[in-house]
Amino acid sequence: xxxxxxxxxxxxxxxxxxxxxxxxxxxxxxxxxxxxxxxxxxxxxxxxxxxxxxxxxxxxxxxxxxxxxxxxxxxxxxxxxxxxxxxxxxxxxxxxxxxx
Amino acid sequence: xxxxxxxxxxxxxxxxxxxxxxxxxxxxxxxxxxxxxxxxxxxxxxxxxxxxxxxxxxxxxxxxxxxxxxxxxxxxxxxxxxxxxxxxxxxxxxxxxxxxxxxxxxxxxxxxxxxxxxxxxxxxxxxxxxxxxxxxxxxxxxxxxxxxxxx
Numbered sequence: 001x002x003x004x005x006x007x008x009x010x011x012x013x014x015x016x017x018x019x020x021x022x023x024x025x026x027x028x029x030x031x032x033x034x035x036x037x038x039x040x041x042x043x044x045x046x047x048x049x050x051x052x053x054x055x056x057x058x059x060x061x062x063x064x065x066x067x068x069x070x071x072x073x074x075x076x077x078x079x080x081x082x083x084x085x086x087x088x089x090x091x092x093x094x095x096x097x098x099x100x
Numbered sequence: 101x102x103x104x105x106x107x108x109x110x111x112x113x114x115x116x117x118x119x120x121x122x123x124x125x126x127x128x129x130x131x132x133x134x135x136x137x138x139x140x141x142x143x144x145x146x147x148x149x150x151x152x153x154x155x156x157x158x159x160x161x162x163x164x165x166x167x168x169x170x171x172x173x174x175x176x177x178x179x180x181x182x183x184x185x186x187x188x189x190x191x192x193x194x195x196x197x198x199x200x201x202x203x204x205x206x207x208x209x210x211x212x213x214x215x216x217x218x219x220x221x222x223x224x225x226x227x228x229x230x231x232x233x234x235x236x237x238x239x240x241x242x243x244x245x246x247x248x249x250x251x
Contacts (some may be wrong), residue, residue: 026114026115
């Protein structure tokens with residue numbers, strides 16, 4: 001769990017302060033995995049926006065991205081990592097605490 | 101106060117998102133029948149097929165289960181995580197499903213031992229298929245309850 005940037009003041013994670021990234025991690029915390037279309041439809045975002053947000057989460061080590069197949073039949077699947085789940089849970093719990 | 105409202109909204113969205121892996125999952129309609137047939141043929145193998153053939157019979161059944169799980173995992177848009185956040189509405193039906201074999205297997209064993217192998221096979225097939233069917237219905241009700249709670 002070292003190296004995860006977390007605000008010392010509030011416990012809120014800067015990576016998860018973006019609502020779309022928080023929403024992605026929320027889905028992946030309750031699901032073993034989710035595919036690209038499912039996340040895109042849930043978040044109501046464009047393909048490029050989802051790729052960008054997921055890329056930022058992957059760079060932070062919060063999720064893994066797996067691609068299978070080629071062409072139109074290809075699928076992209078996302079999975080939360082253990083540090084990602086922990087960061088999300090901590091962020092959500094801090095939000096709850098802040099709101100009382 | 102306005103920022104609090106934004107945070108509250110964010111938290112609500114997060115809670116809805118956490119449940120999506122569960123509420124978005126759909127059981128294939130044929131699972132109760134398939135699992136009942138699987139349990140019956142597996143038990144028949146245990147009762148009547150010995151030696152290498154019996155081992156192969158059991159391994160084939162194991163491969164079928166693993167194949168089904170892999171296929172289900174690939175074809176579902178989102179797959180519920182038993183190790184993650186499980187909405188409370190699913191706790192009872194899931195616990196009941198996991199408890200069912202604990203009750204059914206000893207009864208099937210006794211039936212096989214004292215009555216006949218085929219009786220045990222039919223018993224476990226029918227009751228396990230029924231258990232899966234009941235679980236699928238309870239799961240659908242739980243999903244509806246979660247969606248209503250987080251609406």
